Amino acid sequence: MSTFTQEMLDSMKLVEATRAERLHKELPRFSAEEKDKLLKEFHPDYSAKGFTVLSTGPSKGSKVPNELAVLLEGKSRLEGVKVDLGRIDYETDVLVIGGGGAGAAAAIEAHNGGAGVLVVTKLRMGEANTMMAEGGIQAADKANDSPVTHYLDAMGGGHYKNIPDLLEELVENGPLAIEWLSRLGVLFDKEADGTMVTTHGGGTSRKRMHACKDVTGAEIMRVLRDEVQNLGIPVLDYAPAIELIKDTEGKAAGAVLLDLDSNELLVVRARTVILATGGAGRLHYQGFPTSNHYGATADGLVLAYRAGARLIYADAIQYHPTGVAFPAQIYGALVTEKVRSVGAQLVNSKGVAFMNPLETRDVAAASIIRECTARGNGVKALDGVALWLDTPMIDMLHGAGTIEKRIPGMLRMYQKFGIDLRKEPILVYPTLHYQNGGILINKDAETEIPDLFVAGEAVGGIHGTNRLMGNSLLDIIVFGRIAGEKAAARAKTVTHGALSLDHVAAFATEREAAGIHTETLSPKLLPTYTHGRKTR
Amino acid sequence: MEEMVHVTLLGKRYTVPASLTIMDAMEYAGFKLIRGCGCRSGFCGACAVVYRMLGKTEIKVALACQTKVEEGMCVGRLESYPVNKRRYNVDELSRDENIVGHLYPEIYSCIGCNTCTKGCPQGLNVMQYIAAAQRGNYKKCAELSFDCVGCNICASRCPAQITHSAVGLLARRLTAKYIEPPCAHLEERVAEIKSGRFDADLAKLKALPAEALQTMYNARVIEK
Numbered sequence: 001m002s003t004f005t006q007e008m009l010d011s012m013k014l015v016e017a018t019r020a021e022r023l024h025k026e027l028p029r030f031s032a033e034e035k036d037k038l039l040k041e042f043h044p045d046y047s048a049k050g051f052t053v054l055s056t057g058p059s060k061g062s063k064v065p066n067e068l069a070v071l072l073e074g075k076s077r078l079e080g081v082k083v084d085l086g087r088i089d090y091e092t093d094v095l096v097i098g099g100g101g102a103g104a105a106a107a108i109e110a111h112n113g114g115a116g117v118l119v120v121t122k123l124r125m126g127e128a129n130t131m132m133a134e135g136g137i138q139a140a141d142k143a144n145d146s147p148v149t150h151y152l153d154a155m156g157g158g159h160y161k162n163i164p165d166l167l168e169e170l171v172e173n174g175p176l177a178i179e180w181l182s183r184l185g186v187l188f189d190k191e192a193d194g195t196m197v198t199t200h201g202g203g204t205s206r207k208r209m210h211a212c213k214d215v216t217g218a219e220i221m222r223v224l225r226d227e228v229q230n231l232g233i234p235v236l237d238y239a240p241a242i243e244l245i246k247d248t249e250g251k252a253a254g255a256v257l258l259d260l261d262s263n264e265l266l267v268v269r270a271r272t273v274i275l276a277t278g279g280a281g282r283l284h285y286q287g288f289p290t291s292n293h294y295g296a297t298a299d300g301l302v303l304a305y306r307a308g309a310r311l312i313y314a315d316a317i318q319y320h321p322t323g324v325a326f327p328a329q330i331y332g333a334l335v336t337e338k339v340r341s342v343g344a345q346l347v348n349s350k351g352v353a354f355m356n357p358l359e360t361r362d363v364a365a366a367s368i369i370r371e372c373t374a375r376g377n378g379v380k381a382l383d384g385v386a387l388w389l390d391t392p393m394i395d396m397l398h399g400a401g402t403i404e405k406r407i408p409g410m411l412r413m414y415q416k417f418g419i420d421l422r423k424e425p426i427l428v429y430p431t432l433h434y435q436n437g438g439i440l441i442n443k444d445a446e447t448e449i450p451d452l453f454v455a456g457e458a459v460g461g462i463h464g465t466n467r468l469m470g471n472s473l474l475d476i477i478v479f480g481r482i483a484g485e486k487a488a489a490r491a492k493t494v495t496h497g498a499l500s501l502d503h504v505a506a507f508a509t510e511r512e513a514a515g516i517h518t519e520t521l522s523p524k525l526l527p528t529y530t531h532g533r534k535t536r
Numbered sequence: 537m538e539e540m541v542h543v544t545l546l547g548k549r550y551t552v553p554a555s556l557t558i559m560d561a562m563e564y565a566g567f568k569l570i571r572g573c574g575c576r577s578g579f580c581g582a583c584a585v586v587y588r589m590l591g592k593t594e595i596k597v598a599l600a601c602q603t604k605v606e607e608g609m610c611v612g613r614l615e616s617y618p619v620n621k622r623r624y625n626v627d628e629l630s631r632d633e634n635i636v637g638h639l640y641p642e643i644y645s646c647i648g649c650n651t652c653t654k655g656c657p658q659g660l661n662v663m664q665y666i667a668a669a670q671r672g673n674y675k676k677c678a679e680l681s682f683d684c685v686g687c688n689i690c691a692s693r694c695p696a697q698i699t700h701s702a703v704g705l706l707a708r709r710l711t712a713k714y715i716e717p718p719c720a721h722l723e724e725r726v727a728e729i730k731s732g733r734f735d736a737d738l739a740k741l742k743a744l745p746a747e748a749l750q751t752m753y754n755a756r757v758i759e760k
Contacts, residue, residue, distance in 0.1 A: 032750075032754060123573075123574055123582070124574070124582065126574075126580060126686075127574030127575060127580050127582050128574075128575075128580075131574070131575055131579050131580045132575045132577055132579045132580075140725070141719075141721055141722045141725040141726075142721055142725075143721060144759065146734055146737075147729065147734045147738060148734055148737045148738055148741060149756075151738060151741055152741065152749065152752055152753055152756065153753075153756075155741075155749050155753065156749070156750070156753035156754075156756075160746035160749055160750060164741075164742040165742075168738050168742060171738075172729055172734065172735075172738065175722060175725040175726050175729060176726055176729065178722055179722055179723075179726050182712060182713070182719070182722070183627075183713065184626060184709070184713075185626055185708065185709025185710065185711075185712040185713040186709075186712055187678060187682070187708050187709075187711060187712040187716070188712070190716055190717065190719065192717070193717060193720075194716070194717035194718050194719045194720060195719065195720075195721060196719055196721070196722065200759070205756040205757065205758045205759060206759050207759055213682060213683075215579065215682075215683065217579075218579050218580075218685070219682075219708075222686065222705060223705075223708075223709060226621070226705055226709070227626070229621060229623065230623050230624060230625065230626065232623065238570065238571070260570050291577070293574055293575040293576065293577075293580070294569070294573050294574060294575070294576055295574075328555055329555075329557050329602070329604060330577065330578075330602075333576075333577045334577070408683060409579075409683065412658065412659065412683065413577075413578060416578075416602055416603075526568075526569075526570070528568065529560070529563045530563060530564060530566075531553070531556055531560045531561075531563055531564040532553070532564070533564045533565075533566070
């Protein structure tokens with residue numbers, strides 16, 4: 001019950017016609033000059049109209065996506081609201097804001113460090129981008145590899161903008177993270193003798209991508225969530241933080257939460273705070289669809305920014321080259337990079353494989369956009385154009401059953417909509433996937449605001465301006481653990497003055513002075529969708 | 537003209553485009569989703585719904601983000617199903633004992649009705665993985681339950697009151713930690729890192745300017 005249009009089916013025939021000839025062909029990689037040109041001309045980050053220069057706040061003068069600027073310079077949900085900071089609803093040593101992979105890892109390590117921990121989350125623990133990460137987690141743990149090689153790969157991928165201290169932490173802690181996860185009972189793909197099954201990802205020079213079939217993030221997330229429950233760490237669902245609380249000395253000392261059920265404000269006093277609020281895909285920069293979960297609205301960036309923390313590379317967005325372009329029900333969802341790492345080529349409407357499928361994500365996305373726009377070699381799909389990802393090649397290259405074994409999640413996702421990717425190629429187009437930049441931290445995961453730590457996608461600098469596949473699942477574990485450990489240790493010695501929300505009022509004044517009078521409330525918390533509804 | 541269908545969402549009737557998923561149809565109808573909506577891509581299990589077609593007896597189950605609306609669908613939600621997860625210390629488990637049976641003795645009350653399997657939106661053979669757990673074959677249980685999203689539709693329908701997702705998760709953690717062979721190259725590398733073997737080389741790289749790094753990057757030998 002394939003639902004492809006006639007135009008798609010006609011183009012698919014051309015893809016099938018060239019498949020045998022393309023099967024064992026080594027496709028050339030772009031030169032450094034070609035990559036530069038491609039990015040400048042076709043990557044959405046280089047579109048001038050997509051960005052705004054911030055006119056207020058700690059990163060004043062920096063360029064950020066329009067949709068983020070509106071929120072960073074938005075109106076606090078507490079403006080004009082009287083919050084009684086003398087009435088404490090929750091008191092804890094370490095407050096973890098966010099229930100994804102970084103938040104869970106931080107909570108576990110803070111608990112192991114002897115601290116009392118409270119996790120608060122906007123949705124429920126695990127309803128997060130970690131759960132949706134498919135491809136894998138990088139770690140240099142094989143004999144032909146080393147953290148040094150991993151460092152160089154990530155630096156090149158990140159356009160040499162990665163903060164060296166942060167990248168060093170990432171790569172050196174990589175194998176330790178895999179060991180930690182294995183001990184917790186994460187089921188990695190292994191050979192019979194215990195050797196990890198590892199593959200390439202875009203931009204890697206060694207096969208260091210570890211995977212749990214093609215649901216690596218889900219496997220990690222459900223184990224971490226289970227462990228948080230085993231340890232008895234309290235988790236408050238549907239209670240997003242809407243402002244940080246500082247003390248009179250300017251240190252982070254808690255947060256104001258909005259209970260989404262009661263609509264009441266809750267005050268949490270904490271000795272240290274860890275922001276693990278994740279990404280921003282649901283802001284739909286430049287109108288792109290997103291692979292992100294429902295709550296990915298950059299809340300943590302807004303909170304930290306208002307409290308005085310600088311952002312870094314907030315204008316560097318990752319468009320995953322292969323988002324679902326068809327069918328409509330899964331539009332924007334991710335087709336894992338693993339599909340390319342196990343052999344599928346990107347093919348245009350005429351059946352031509354126009355690029356090496358393992359270029360880095362930014363280059364691959366720009367190349368796909370060029371092929372569809374300037375070169376006019378796209379296939380019409382829904383409201384736009386798309387290209388083929390030639391999935392039947394995988395079983396032809398590695399034997400029947402490979403798809404079922406290595407990318408069962410993808411197989412199942414498409415089967416629900418009547419497409420068998422073992423027999424038919426699939427249509428893809430770049431989707432808004434990851435926030436490369438974020439809040440500036442040091443190697444202890446601490447921000448410029450004392451006692452405020454950040455881990456996960458809300459952090460900026462680890463990946464430069466372009467993250468490699470598999471380095472995000474790694475960073476949530478590495479920096480989640482560091483943040484948890486450091487925040488717990490700090491909580492033992494820190495002393496705080498009286499609680500204060502003066503920074504919120506000060507930001508409002510600064511906003512006024514900069515001539516910003518928008519009524520948009522931030523953080524956004526959740527997007528609104530109407531799916532074309534005009535009347536109800 | 538877009539094809540429309542008539543559906544009942546949480547007890548109210550709406551006319552919605554036939555191309556939408558149940559989740560999107562709820563938003564089209566004007567619900568602002570807070571609960572019962574997570575990843576919107578079929579991974580997180582937040583959006584389990586129960587439905588029956590108008591006038592029909594049969595109860596069906598689905599993930600709202602992965603299922604298209606159909607004419608006559610009457611949809612209710614399963615937004616928070618109470619599960620009975622048992623707490624345990626993962627470091628103190630042992631593969632040799634009947635640990636899953638001790639923690640989840642209700643698995644032996646399975647009457648083999650197969651309702652769990654019929655209700656799984658992931659198409660997993662849920663009853664078979666519970667049977668594997670009963671036999672102490674945790675590796676099999678892990679394998680069969682691997683793609684579980686924890687929506688707990690199976691648990692909501694089980695006459696033996698089993699929390700299948702928790703059983704599968706325990707079996708997977710046991711398998712990974714105690715049954716799969718340990719990884720020698722990982723242990724070696726962890727020891728090397730702890731001994732500081734890479735520190736000097738990393739320090740050297742960290743000190744290099746972008747141009748020098750770029751030269752090294754462009755000269756990388758890429759593993760075949």
